[in-house]
Amino acid sequence: GQQVMQIPQYQHVQEGEDFTTYCNSSTTLSNIQWYKQRPGGHPVFLIQLVKSGEVKKQKRLTFQFGEAKKNSSLHITATQTTDVGTYFCAGPGGSTLGRLYFGRGTQLTVWP
């Protein structure tokens, strides 16, 4: 089953509104990664968070890793039509090296 839970599944916003997607794990994660998939495309790596409480920014995107390293969020400020796509979080599967489990993703639609 899914090791990493992600909500919401869908989000529709008007251009200029903010957007947030959340990722939760029942176990402590050594790191969490975020990917973006444009419609019809393949997932593309955005960022990796490793430290407890870590916050990283990429222009209008803010990524956070929880203090307990069990949850993470991606926040987009003032969405643009170019932000359209599905955002996935991914975390390693326990102690087994090589397993990277993806959340189900949040599909973002932005109305102009």
Added chain:
Amino acid sequence: NAGVTQTPKFQVLKTGQSMTLQCAQDMNHEYMSWYRQDPGMGLRLIHYSVGAGITDQGEVPNGYNVSRSTTEDFPLRLLSAAPSQTSVYFCASSYSQVPPLHFGNGTRLTVT
């Protein structure tokens, strides 16, 4: 560099047929993996490999076989295709399980 190359891009099979999805990378990555993507289910790990000669199962391995005879190639074999295997398949690779995970463009498989 070509990155991760998947062939074919599209494939239609009849139930019971077998086929091999090809994946090759030219980045000398040790780690390679196969995911399937179904609507609302995110990316689910099928099999992965941490190096030539080493493979292991992911979340949904049943009905699929893999081998890793070279660092560059990681083919995915469907032994007897079933309609439940209709999906988009992504191959991905990374350097020694360190992000980022580089994805191929995917193979869209339909089993009738």
